[in-house]
Amino acid sequence: MKTWAALLMLLPAIAIFTLTFAVPMAMVLRLAFLDSDYLLTKWVGLGNFRELLRDTKFLKSFLNVFIYLVPLIPYSVLSCYGTASMLSRFSPRAQAVGRFVSYLPSLTSGLIIALLWRWLLARDGLVNQFLVASGMKAVGWLIEPWTARMSMLLVSISTGPGALVILSSASIASVPTELHDAAIIDGASESQYRRHIIRPLMTPMIMLIILLCLVGTIQVWETVYVLTGDGGPKGSTATPVYNLFQAAFFFNRPGYAAAKGIVLLVVVAALVWVKQRVERWATAEV
């Protein structure tokens, strides 16, 4: 294939990419060195980044993500890969039902699932009614930092794994059946086959689930917006992307928000790099 023909075929993609990504990205880079309130703009050099280091709410938003991830990473591996793996032992029809149910919550707007939870977690909401009825005290779910974080976790669990059960199922199904036959002939039990053959082959899939969980949690936005519009009691529910959103639209500081965006970009790129390293190391071990 000639290079000029290749470039010609890429032309529409390059044009749209420039328009929707390259130019806006360059603007974000420039904006990060400016202080602006949408009307007056002045060059501040690294001022935004220096301010970032002392911005306790921004730093706290990373702590929040860390707190979310402690239960969420094991949960997401279990709920995505675990579900797919256990499903694969059942009949094809049961598998189809299982995949469908796993996909169901992500078919509606996340905004509406969050609204439902805000209603359930309100002072006199269903959750508190239930607690009182079983002899406990009502809890101000969205008022205390820790319970607010727990509410966030509840919502992210109930929004489901999206396409990840389907993807995991597909990648388990793609393991050649010869491997299964060979293992059984060599005297392996079904569980041994799964533990020593399937699971190591699925390491990249599991790493992908963990990475998407990490990156997805950093970028959670609508749940914070609906449950705790101001980023939670003492900034306890805000994620970095929500913090950025506040800077851009609530405090009218697009330059400062752009600087936060660049920090996030670097963090996500670093996470992807670490994932590639770990994956290479883990697959080499097998």
Added chain:
Amino acid sequence: MGHRRSVGDYFRAGFLIVMMATWLVPVSMMIGNSLSADKSFSRVPPTFLPKRFSTENYRELLSLKLLPRWIANTALIASVHVVGQILINGAAGYVFAFHRGLKWLFWIFMTPIFVSQYVLLVPQFVVFGKLGMIGLPAVILPGVWATGIFLFRNYFKTIPKSFTEAARMDGAGEFLIFRRVILPLSAPIVGSAVVLISMGIVGSYVWPMLNLRAEEQQTYLVGLMNSAINVYAVKNVGKDMAIGVMAMLPYFLIFSLTSKHFIGGLTGGATKE
């Protein structure tokens, strides 16, 4: 499976039931409360299922005068995106699958995966504004879809080189080879691209909401959400939940039409590295 039920089987079934329950409960509460005649938010106690059944919320939403218009708008935008994105991103995938160089360009195309859409929202709006493209043009322009380029490239790589070489010998241009040889051989991945692109359009909210200010221009989701939902104060839970249920309907349509393609295509792209 033909073997005797073991403790492990019961454990697995139990695990799956718990998982499925956590995903089904919120959705079924949404459906249940959408069928409620009670308007007030401060209804005490809130219930799992409504006390008085009523289809009033749905009747109210279905009688929205602009609803057919919103459906037509969404169908139009989705079909432009499906055709445009498959051609644009498919052509890019074709180049990266069959051209030896240009690997650096491929990785540049992958960078948007790492950038949150909210970081770019304001600058994108400014760029489209300077070009006078705010409104329908900004929404209808088919985008560059990094995941799509990646999936297309991986799938095309599994097609034997002899096909493209034979066509080239016969004097076919590259775009003709892509459209007439490669795309017809790639039914599974094209099928799943159709599903993923149309699902993306049906579910996109922030960008169309910013761009389509006139009510008769809005998409199905934006129109429905704007017609009732107020995130600052829930006024009528039932109606909000009915919107949630209605927001799911287009997905069921897409899913039921194409669920076979969806899984087949993704496996094909994922395993043949």
